[in-house]
Amino acid sequence: MIIFEKAGKNFGRTPALNNVNLSLPEGKIIGLFGPNGAGKSTLLKAAAGLVRLSSGRVTVDGKAPRQRRTRLAYLPEQNTLPSNWTIKRAAEFYRAFFADWDNKRYEKQMEFLNLKDDLRFARISRGQRAKAKLVLTLARQARYILLDEPFSGIDILAREEISKALVRDYSEGQQTIVVATHEIDEIENLVEHIIFLDNGRITVLGDADELRRQEGKSIVAIMKEAFRDGGK
Amino acid sequence: MDFDATRPIYLQIIELYKRALLTGELKSGDKILSQRNYAEQYKVNPNTVQRAYREMEALGLVETLRGQGTFVTVTKKQLRTMKEETAENALHSFIYEMKTLGFTLAAVLTKVQENWEKEANGR
Structure with missing residues (x-):
């Protein structure tokens, strides 16, 4: 389980995370929602061991994230792969780097998402690039999958395909998937557990269907309300 | 399909199946989508689909046979x-x-x- 205890992170004087206490439920698809600048990326990066907290701590199955590298697959929002690489080259790189690389899974998802592996990152559309990044991340049999804005800047068809690829993959593994996004609509029905961050604080937390039942509102409406209340 | 965003999804899945049973779209013996296919097709969390199917089984509307699929078992x-x-x-x-x-x-x-x-x- 990934657990945050009194986690804080400041960038200069700006707090990105403010005394966050949180345990991410196992085996679920979790939506990490919130407006831009709410601290979603920082939270994910801290869980992935890519950001050092200013205070408090985060543990993955009882140890520091850096010691749990093999259990964590992280998809960054930015493009980190060289643009002259083909998808195939990137896959080979991943395979060499991560022992949990599952080539069958990679091939299946490539086929499912209609991607050719001789495509170069420099030449492909944003949608294709987003899909390729996702395939590379999901092809690892990591226990925890952390996705930072996987829908960022891509068209609605590619979004749908990505959502379906996520469901597909999830059904096949015993994974915990965290999706950080400000585009809630696309995956509203896909996430089972909701975390809403605003100004580095958690303002809404819980089971998605339970929240709908309690409030009689959509997740988006509940978020908006929490946002208006300004995290009180 | 668009679900009503303000109500629990698993309840809506059950309602949709009930409706299909009432209108005769689905009859006893018919095979329904596997949980996984349902989740993929409608982009719904697999655990949510599982919850709906489990409740339908408890209600005796469907039955899941290992390795064969889920079938409608509703009585008159x-x-x-x-x-x-x-x-x-x-x-x-x-x-x-x-x-x-x-x-x-x-x-x-x-x-x-x-x-x-x-x-x-x-x-």
């Missing part, structure tokens, strides 16, 4: 009860609405009579 008696319940609910909300609007029983009955034929084949 269950269907009658479901039909009664659905009609009851529709009637309640209709009466409530008409009362709120201030219609008398006589006026409502006339209206129903006038519109019955028109709607008969509708929807």
Whole structure:
């Protein structure tokens, strides 16, 4: 389980995370929602061991994230792969780097998402690039999958395909998937557990269907309300 | 398919299946989508689909046979009860609405009579 205890992170004087206490439920698809600048990326990066907290701590199955590298697959929002690489080259790189690389899974998802592996990152559309990044991340049999804005800047068809690829993959593994996004609509029905961050604080937390039942509102409406209340 | 975003998804999945049973779209013995295919097709969390299917099994509407799939097992008696319940609910909300609007029983009955034929084949 990934657990945050009194986690804080400041960038200069700006707090990105403010005394966050949180345990991410196992085996679920979790939506990490919130407006831009709410601290979603920082939270994910801290869980992935890519950001050092200013205070408090985060543990993955009882140890520091850096010691749990093999259990964590992280998809960054930015493009980190060289643009002259083909998808195939990137896959080979991943395979060499991560022992949990599952080539069958990679091939299946490539086929499912209609991607050719001789495509170069420099030449492909944003949608294709987003899909390729996702395939590379999901092809690892990591226990925890952390996705930072996987829908960022891509068209609605590619979004749908990505959502379906996520469901597909999830059904096949015993994974915990965290999706950080400000585009809630696309995956509203896909996430089972909701975390809403605003100004580095958690303002809404819980089971998605339970929240709908309690409030009689959509997740988006509940978020908006929490946002208006300004995290009180 | 678009779900109503303000209500639990698993309940809506059950309602959709119930409706299909009531309209005869699905009959006893029919095989329904596997949980996984349902989740993929409608982009719903697999655990949510599992919850809906589990409740339908508990209600005796479907049965899952290992390695073969999930099948409709609804009985005529269950269907009658479901039909009664659905009609009851529709009637309640209709009466409530008409009362709120201030219609008398006589006026409502006339209206129903006038519109019955028109709607008969509708929807």
